[in-house]
Amino acid sequence: MSTSEEHSPAQEAALVNEQARRAAQAGLNLKPSSRMAASVPAEQRLAVGTAPAVSVEDAVFSCRDVSVLYAGKSALSNVTINIARKQVLAVIGPSGCGKSTFLRCLNRMNDTIAGARVTGSILLEGRDILAKEQDVAQLRAEVGMVFQKPNPFPKSIFENVAYGPRIHGLARGSAELDDIVCTSLRRAGLWDEVKDRLHRPGTSLSGGQQQRLCIARTIAVQPEVILMDEPCSALDPIATARIEDLMDELRASYTIVIVTHSMQQAARVSQRTAYFHLGELIEVGETNRVFTNPRQKLTEDYISGRFG
């Protein structure tokens, strides 16, 4: 049920304006990690239900009824969503609502957590990635991940980027490997800053540069999808702006899923936004629409700062 079905065009316009005003007023750049999810009365949650399947024209990922249990306790419940090719999907929601859990489903990182159980179906280009036959190392090259805290290997800048192509046999010789490293660093917007010190440790770079190095490392193995879990939360505003600009360039070649606590960032970088609450996908749609005209009260309450 959408709000647009319940109001006249004039009422609808007024409603959209009011919601946009409240969203703008709400201090959207707050990181609500330290706040607890507001407890939602069961009857309201039942009334909201889970978001309907959302079709996108060209889906890279197609997730159906994905649920995750940690030691028998539900963390994600029946998530059904398509993720569109060469777009940025922002995943937002209160702390503990399952954003990272969902992201980790997409490259089977939950496999590394003892007691985690993932059910449902996740198709990547039509292929079931939860199948036993799925080569997980290969999957993680196709679906790369950039974490909250930059985590370069304790190796040189060059080796950080060369490592993946080498183990996946992507270069036929050292000239080709040099080329992959150079291209990846260029695409990550880091080449000019590091070309004269490729053999210095990756950890000698600033935090923002390290995060771009991690992006270069991810790109080097020619992924289809890049997952980013709060990639800017440890960065200053200038480094954050660099990464956001970079995401805009990268989406010409890659599909990106970013978890962020900054709704301003979600609005700036993404074309679609998914709102999660207590392990459920409440709403997903075009970013501008979700922020200005949310269809679910839970989404509206969150983006207008009524709870975090």
Ligand SMILES: Nc1ncnc2c1ncn2[C@@H]1O[C@H](COP(=O)(O)OP(=O)(O)OP(=O)(O)O)[C@@H](O)[C@H]1O
């Ligand atoms: N390794 C784990 N073992 C057990 N429970 C976990 C584990 N990781 C997450 N959980 C639980 O699963 C739920 C979802 O956690 P998740 O980390 O996905 O939330 P999140 O939305 O990413 O939160 P945040 O915004 O704080 O990063 C929470 O209740 C959390 O306590």
Ligand SMILES: [Mg+2]
């Ligand atoms: Mg998280």
